Structure formats: C-alpha cells, structure tokens
Amino acid sequence: MAGSHHISRRDFIKITTAAVGTVIGAAIGLPSIAYLIDPALKAGKTDAWMPLGKLENFEVGKPTLATFTRSKVNGWEKSVNSYGVFVLRTSDTETLVLSNKCTHLGCHVNWNADKQEYICPCHDAQFGINGEVLGGPPPRPLDRYSGDQVKVEDGTLLIHFLEG
Amino acid sequence: MWNKLFAWLDERLALNDLYKATLDRPEPKGNWWNTLGSASLFLFLLQGATGIFLSVYYTPSPDHAYDSIQYIMNGVAFGWLIRGIHHWGASVMVLVVFVHMLRVFVTASYKYPRELTWLIGVGLLLCTLGMGFTGYLLPWNQKAYWATTVATSIAGSVPWIGSFIQKALRGGTDLSALTLSRFFAAHIWMLPAVLTGLIGVHLFLIIKHGESEFPGKDD
Structure with a gap:
C-alpha cells in the first residue's frame, strides 16, 4: 500500500462524494422503480370456477338464467359486478351454458319461451337456443361454456369464468 | 472523442464556468455548520422526489385519502x-432549516451584503413550515383532522379578520373535502413553486457573495 497510490485530497473528496451519492441514489432509486411498476406486476389472474347451483335444479330442455357476482379490488377501490348465464341441460348428462351478454353491444339478452329464441332488448337481436345468430346486428354467436369449461362437482354445476 | 464532445457542449453551455462558479468557488475555512444549507437543499429535493412518488397513489378526497395511504403502506x-x-424527511427538514437559521444568526452572516439572503431565508423557513402544516392534513386520520381543526381555529383568533382567514383556510366554515383539496393544492403546487423560486434566488445570492467567514476571537 505505502506510497504505491497517491491520491490528492480533492480527488478523494470527489470519489467519496460520488460513491456516497451513488449509494443514496440507488437506495432510493431502485425501490422507487419497484414502487412505480408494482400494480403491473400484481395484475394477476382473474379466472375462477363459479358455482351456478345444483344441477338437478335446472330443468332439461329449458334455458334457465343463473346469476353470480364477482368482486374486484383495484388498489383501495373495490367494485362488485354481476354476471348472468343461461344454463340449458340438453340431456341428463350434457349441459350447455351461454353468456347472457349480447355479442353486439353487451346488453343482456332474455329467453323468449314462445318464440324459442334469445332476444336482445337493445337492438332486437335474435339468437337460437344454442346461441347461434338468427337475425339482427350481432357479429357472432353468444359466448358459450362447454367441454372442459363446465364441470359438475358433488352435484353442483360450475363454469370456468375468465373475466374478472 | 469524449473530449471533443465535451468541448463542443462546453463551448455552448459553459459547463466549466458553471462548475467553477457553483462547486469550485473559493470558500472560507471549512466548518460543518456551513453544510446545513446544502443539507436543507438535499432534503428539499428528497421531499420533492418522494412527494412526486406518493402522488402516484394518493387521492386527495375524504372518501379515499385514508384508504389510499393504507394502500401505499401495505399494498405497494x-x-x-x-x-x-417523506414523513421523517419532513420533520428533519424543519429541524435542519431551523438550525441553519440559528447558525446564520449566531455567526452574524446576515449582515451586509447578505441581508437579502437572510430575508429570502425567512421566506423559505415560512414556506417549509407551511409545507409541514398542509402536509399534516393529507393522511386524513383523526390526528390530522383535529390538528388542522385546532390550527385553523388559532388562525381564526386574529382580531377583526380572523373568521375570514379561518374560512379562507378551510374553504368554508367547517373542515371538509374543500379543505383537503385546497391543502393538497397548496402542498404540491403553490408552496413548492414558491420554494423553488426562492431557493433559486437564495442560491444565486450565495454564489454571488460567497460564504461569510466564521467569526474569530477578535470579532
């Protein structure tokens, strides 16, 4: 060490100041980045298996509305939204679940038993019993839950709901 | 390459002159008491940075102020x-600014030609206290609410114009959403703007006059 490196008083102060400044800057700066991007990192999955009720309570061949609510927490704000689906048991073992949200502009469709059609009150869209478009402005059939998105556990019908 | 780039910038921005005037200026013999002004400036910048970060999540409304701070503390x-x-920096800043003022007073540094530096410093002290006063309400908890109730009541005890001052501070007769939002505006816009301007002049005067010599035994 002795005599190998001479460092002037000025340079020592400069280097020390820069080092201390860097440490303080990093100690505050790095947590600040985590602080700012935190909500983006936490925006997790919003899907869940929603129970719709006992399967035996749904009549075979007749679409029945089942409703449920989901709550969502954004920071300090909590919002609760309700959703509805039509459950149609096509047979004792087969079940078709359709979203009641019209694919045109999102109004809630109603089942009309006389016409055997789903009718949207907003722009008179018509869907068949399996959700296919019969008339009106909708671009695609009603969203459906089928296959591995529907299951029955202990006699309760559940759907795999993706929206938060 | 870098030297050429620096020379190009220096010719246009006078970087060397700036450096000499601000950081390489002649100083009287070093003394730790002379660092309190720089410490105040550092704390101001720290409060500014953390305050800006807090405003990302804080909401100045009676419905959400408390919850948003709970979220900052536990959720983010x-x-x-x-x-x-920000919380402790505020207390330390008031303390450091006050000790800085005492130092200037004790060493008589406020005398010719630095009277204006002193006067502006008084403005800076008042603004700092104003920041503490307005910031104290923002958590909107019991302590904040009642402290501001008491403090604005004290302002209301001024003869003749007291009740007007109280109403102007509260934005009405009672502490309300209006009080919270006007304290917030004062805390993040008005007082920082005044502080920034005064600090600019304060620093210019310090660079212009240099720092005062520490008084010796003969003074």
Missing part, C-alpha cells in the same frame, strides 16, 4: 419506504 412494494422517507 416499498410504499412504506417512500412514505417513511
């Missing part, structure tokens, strides 16, 4: 750190 990564620095 390092929210406790950012708010902790």
